[in-house]
Amino acid sequence: MVEIKEKGEFRYIDEGEGDVMVLLHGLFGALSNWEGVIKNFSSGHRVIIPMLPIYTMPLKKAGMDGLADFVERFVETMKLDNMILVGNSLGGHVGLIYTLKNESKVSRLVLTGSSGLFENSMGGSFPKRGSYEYIQERVEYTFYKPETATKELVDEVFETTKSIPKCLRIVAIAKSAQRHNMAKDITNIQIPTLLIWGLNDTITPPLVAHEFHRLIPNSKMRFIDKCCHAPMMEHPEKFNRILENWLENEAHKAA
Template identity: 70%
Template sequence: MNLNIQKQGAYRFIDEGEGETLMMLHGLFGALSNWEGVIENFKSNYRVLIPLMPIHDMPIKEAGCEGLTVFIEGFVKELQLKELTLVGNSLGGHVALIYTLKHPDLVKRLVLTGSSGLFEDSMGGSYPKRGNYEFIKERVEYTFYDPKTASKELVDEVFEITNSIPKVLRIIAIAKSAQRNNMAKDIVNITTPTLLIWGLNDTITPPHVGHEFNKLIPNSELHFIDKCCHAPMMERPKEFNKILSTWLGKTKI
């Protein structure tokens, strides 16, 4: 799929389809391409928006969950969005949680998949090693149930990122921010209908994390996908889309 990246103001993003807005937020090592299967499935009935978050080039002092939330606030304001269905994977889920708590009037529905915010084992418990391709390949494969899902293109992309000292510094700052920012006491206040889609074999945010989110967020529903790790929308797009589509239909207002 050819992704058409648009630009408006300071923001770059995917904008496909028309209708209710589904806004996807990618993770720390994520990219717009992570959502290709979701875009293709939903763009005929929804407006699918995916902002490219400035993880690698935001000011180092702002590199963290709060800084990324401010970025999303600016994006929503720039595009004059409302009645959002926010869909966040990994770090994107963490940002979606903070944004939802700050702007419950703008978020109609919340979807979390492998979200940080309670516990995560980032990069398999270690920070990225520069210049070691095999290590990076192993760490990228660690995020998938089937290591073959980690294409050479994906591994090359992460390798390129980790070879840049400024990018690595930002990644480490954001990862530490996410680990510090435990949201257990806050998310009990989320009343927005929430869908949790978790890989049953998630090594980064294991299944117990999905159960904990389900227990703490009052109006939440949890689904597991078998033979699936940390990025269900990439590894099991058909199952992910089916669960999401059914739930969107149930929660339509």
């Protein structure tokens, strides 16, 4: 088990040594979403995952800019630089906003199932409190194989949605993400960017990856078949191999 560390307002994972890789989880994401990436990359990288304050931030600040500000404070506190920034779903969206404001701190950007252009949020509806079956169906909708949604994962999301304050924040952040379209801004991203997408993504469909690829000048796009919205959870080995190969190629180009 990886250790969750604390410093001031921040809870995070910090494993390994080497080039810094910062991972940003999605709206219902958790640190556990990145287990396969931590195992694979912490032998040669310093892998850092901040717990985004999705359920705890002040309601007035519950939105994309508030989350990007949080990442800025985290990076400053941890004195991070020259980061490989990897974001899934809402985490990719936060990563885009952060990168546009702080491009000198990011050497590489990786988006997987990222929002920011279009997303079918929660499969088109917001969480219904108190219905376990509904939550199970929504969590399963995130994956190509429904059994990827373990009972532990469904229980975790169900517990979260039972809390009215947490639900209010989830809805506020989801609506903020839908309003915050980045099509005009992301043409300014100059750093090498990798898009790793599930070919069967129902929440940010493959069309979204093609649109990111068209708009971000220095981007590469890779698809994983039989994969939905969380490639690093559904196909960790394929995800890691694509990411490893791309990082090696980019390092050779820079050398």
